[in-house]
Amino acid sequence: MSSDFISAGRISRGVAGKSFSAVEITESHISKIKANDEKIGAFLTLCEEDALAQARAIDKKISEGRPVGKLAGVPVAIKDNICTDGIRTTCASKMLEDFIPPYNATVVEKLLEEDAVIIGKTNMDEFAMGSSTETSAFRITRNPHDASRVPGGSSGGSAAAVAAGMVPVSLGTDTGGSIRQPAAFCGVVGMKPTYGTVSRYGLIGLASSMDQIGPLTVSVEDCALVLEVIQGYDKKDSTSCCGEYDKDYLSGSTEGIRGMKICIPEDFFTESLDEETAFAINESIRRFEHLGAEIEKVSLSIDHSDILSAYNVLVCAEASSNLGRYDGICYGYRAKEYENTDELIEKSRSEAFGDEVKREIILGTYFLSSSNYDRYYSRAVKYRTALKRRFAEIFSRYDLILGPTAPVLPFRIGEWVNDPVKMNQMDMYTAPANLAGLPALSVPCGTSRAGLPIGLQLIGPHHGERAILQAAYAFEQDMHKEVI
Amino acid sequence: MSFETIIGLEIHAELNTKSKIFCGCSTEFASEPNANTCPVCLAYPGTLPVLNERVVDLAVKAGLALNCKINHVSKFDRKNYFYPDLPKAYQISQFDLPICTDGAVEFECAGRHVRVRINRIHIEEDAGKLVHMEDEPYTLVDYNRAGIPLIEIVTEPDMRSPLEAVTFLRILKSILEYGEISDCRMEQGSLRCDANISIRPVGQKEFNTKVELKNINSFRELQKALEKEEKRQVELYRFDEGHKIVQETRRWDSAKGRTISMRTKEEAQDYRYFPDSDLVPVVIDEPAVAEIKNSLPELPMEKYRRFTEEYKLSADDADILTGDRYLSEFFEDTVREGAAPKAAANWVLGDMLRMLNESGIPSREIPVEPIRLCRLISMVEAGKISNTAGKEVFKEMFTSGGTPEEIVEKKGLAQISSEDALLEMVKKVIEENPKSVSDYRNGKTKAMGYLVGQVMKASRGRANPAMVNELLMKELG
Amino acid sequence: MRISKDEVIYTAKLAKLCLTDEEAEKLAGELDAILADMGAMETIDMEDAGNDTEAGMPRGVIRPDENVVFGDRDKLFVNTKSMRGTFIQVPKVIE
DSSP: OGGGGOOOHHHHHHHHHHSHHHHHHHHHHHHHHHHHHHHHOOEEEEOOOHHHHHHHHHHHHTTTTOOOTTTTTEEEEEEEEETTTTTTTTTTTTTGOOOOSSSSSSSHHHHHHTEEEEEEEOOGGGOOOOOSTTTOOSSSHHHHBBBBBOOOOHHHHHHHHHHTOOEEEEEEEEEETTTTHHHHHHOOOOEOOTTTOOTTTBBBOTTTTTOOEEEEESSHHHHHHHHHHHHHTTTTTTTTOOSSOOSSSTTGGTTTTOOOOEEEEEGGGTTTTTTHHHHHHHHHHHHHTTTTOEEEEEEOOOOOHHHHHHHHHHHHHEEEEHHGOSSSSSSOOOOSSSHHHHHHHHHHHHHHHHHHHHHHHEEEHHHHHHHTIIIIIIHHHHHHHHHHHHHHHHHHHOSSEEEEEEESSSTTTTSSOOOOHHHHHTTTTTTHHHHHHHHHHEEEEEOOOOOOOOEEEESTTOOHHHHHHHHHHHHHHHHHHHHH | OEEEEEEEEEEEEEEOOOSSSSSBBBOOOOTTTTOOOTTTTOOTTTTOOOOOOOHHHHHHHHHHTTTTTESSSEEOEEEEEETOOOOTTTEEEEEEEEEEEEEEEHHHHTTEEEEEEEEEEEEEEOEEEEEEEESSSSSEEEEEEEOOOEEEEEOOBBBHHHHHHHHHHHHHHHHHTTTTOOOOGGGTEEEEEEEEEEEETTTOOOOOEEEEEEEEEEHHHHHHHHHHHHHHHHHHHHHHOOOOOOOOEEETTTTTTTEEEEEEGOOOOOOOEOOTHHHHEEEEOHHHHHHHHHOHHHHHHHHHHHHHHHSOOHHHHHHHTSHHHHHHHHHHHHHHHTEEEEEEEEIIIIHHHHHHHTTTGGGGGGGGGGGHHHHHHHHHTTTTSHHHHHHHHHHHHHHHOOHHHHHHHHTTTTOBHHHHHHHHHHHHHHHHHHHHHHHTTTTTTTHHHHHHHHHHHHTTTTTTTHHHHHHHHHHHO | OOOOOHHHHHHHHHHOOOOOHHHHHHHHHHHHHHHHEEEEEEEEGOOOOOOOOOOOOOOOOOBBBBOOOSSOOHTTTTTTTTTTTTTTEEEEEOO
């Protein structure tokens, strides 16, 4: 399969240098999607005509000698919870089955400015609630490495589309691990930037305090390239970080990992961690050491069940409020029969939301209701504050934290779907970065005996994207050297 | 047993901004429903609020004008409930960290010195408007108002009569108008007032059950609604049925002149307030507060003091004038044009106020130019027209416009001061009233008044009375 | 038991979701399991955790008081199921 991969960097250089045209690239990717997606199920909407029109416009620019953007002709798939003007955006929910946004998310605008080609919208867990893409109201997405297994989630469609070579780049969203875990499951690179680095304007909110958009790519280099395009201050997002952004994360990367102080949290290596994953991570740690990193095993003294509880309370609470707007009045699904407006709202919501969404809304409502607020919500907020402080301490001594991305290997479709408690465990290594607003990346670090991908996670301090990307890049290069 | 009335108010005032609180949509009144909407105020999926900086400035200004403490860090919370006028299913408001706290307004009312403490001022957004169809089973939704910035001012229960509540609201309105914080158009809903009222026996320390009154949209209604509710509660206590007073919200029906129960405490919603993480905390530092403080104009109390000292107005006159920003500005503009303060005050508080009341025109839309009133005053003072004619000219200026000179000319109201013309009239009156003439000559000085009156009548009020008097004396020797 | 069926129904009502008796029963079991799993939270030591409002939040994103008109008015209501003129029409709302 790997011979099919062509990186975003190569495409944009090739298109700009007229080695091939944007239309050729777009057509070849569309035909790849048409040939493979029946089996994979990564896409919910394919924008064939719009994509070709965009590609033609880019080719025209080039033929007229006008400058083109950093992603010239690069086909990009967008997770279906990111708004695209005039293109159906469903959140994989019956609620938004026919919803046409009247505007583009800021990230989409930024991709278009750099001449990327929006090729389609990808499948996901309904409203990004889930870790397997199985809660989608529309279709199952299969793991390209083993079709009987899930691609992870909630950005499962975005990860699978890249892993299957249908696009070199996709965008996902990550509230508790929804980019990194599917990246790990599908063997691609996935990054959640520092909270506030990428505008959330146009991202259909799950938990506003933790949601962040990020790239899923074939390589670390592409990941850096895409992040450079989509990041930046946005005056439409109050939580957007102002200030200077690094425009070339991999510049001067010859130093690589040498001298980096990397913290290995002992807390991440408990009996709940899959053995093969633990083995692959330990191998990787040796590789990092070999590359010159100073490795230190430390206890973060954080309890995973506390993390998951706090994370769950915050996500459900915020989601219960964010999803209140789906009432069938101005947009979205409207029930067919109702006596009055109250019934219209109640029936529309009850008929259109799936079980997982209802479960999280009810839980969130429960956590916020006056009799439970202090016990759950206040506690979770305080826990988050304490966790932020704990991470700040760690990062005063270390450059990065290194550990597994997911506690398990990709599981079988249907295997866990009825066990929400177990499904929640999926976020145990990824959610801390969301709670603390930290940047984190998952990079492939090997495979299981059965050939299932394993992901390694690097977590950095606030705005530590550069260190993460440079370390991941050096690691990835070293891995490839060995393969060759 | 004698009872004491306890009243606290919650006032919503629309802030004076060009754009909505979290998006760029216009706050101007639009005749077309949903004309002033965008993805943000319609709560389209994926949209985010961004705070209008002027909203913060105006809220701080209100806080300073009401002697509040300004909180350097405040935050926004979501108040969650479902209603078709609320597109996000939550209202962005401030719950436990409002922008201003602990203020006070002091005034005199019916011989009592009243100090109304302000508990808090917080910022929030307005909801849309529902239009209920008369004969059809439909409601129509218009989101033009959704996202209009408001402040809610909450007082402590410091008012002891409906009159005190109305007086407080008048003062508050004038402060907000002076500060250009809000238009305060009660009739259009840009100033709305809810009232909490309870009754307790005089001497009792703790409060009894309170009732909240909603849907009050004028001072008169506030007074009426409170009086009605006061009476209802007092009667229940009198007949030992105080337990029938339950904590509830009652809607004032102005047409029927009574309150109707909307919901009791038991039915109250659980709003699940929690911080809105789409917005960052509002941080305002001391220099910014100082700058806003400097921008505060003279407020009603100061202006009152100045009017009594500088213009030597009576306490009552100054009170009424300064109670209304527009009236006070009109008065002062007229004086600046050269009118004598006393005369200007008399005209503004007399004819002007009467005409405003009769016509229903709000004081911010006074249809007369200060300079024209000033000229009218000087015409009267100079004797060019009589006082009566002056009133007629004013009425004409107010209703149809025009300069005082044009109106005097058109209506032929100019005072007759020509000695020849007056002498002719005087002679005629002497001729026609021999009885009065002889009475006068026999020492009945009162007859003089009658004769002057006759000359005035013959001139249809235009004769210069002083000259008429003089000429008559001369003729009668 | 941490959450009863009645509580589930009450909470669902607050969230404008209606559940059949069967659904409520099933959900109560699931939520109870989730809450039991979260029981750990009660032991979290929260003394002196500080105020999250102050911690690590970006500051100062605010906009000037200027009018920005959303250009494409036609697109605004393409998703709306029932309009009357430019009003959105819903069944009668009882106050």
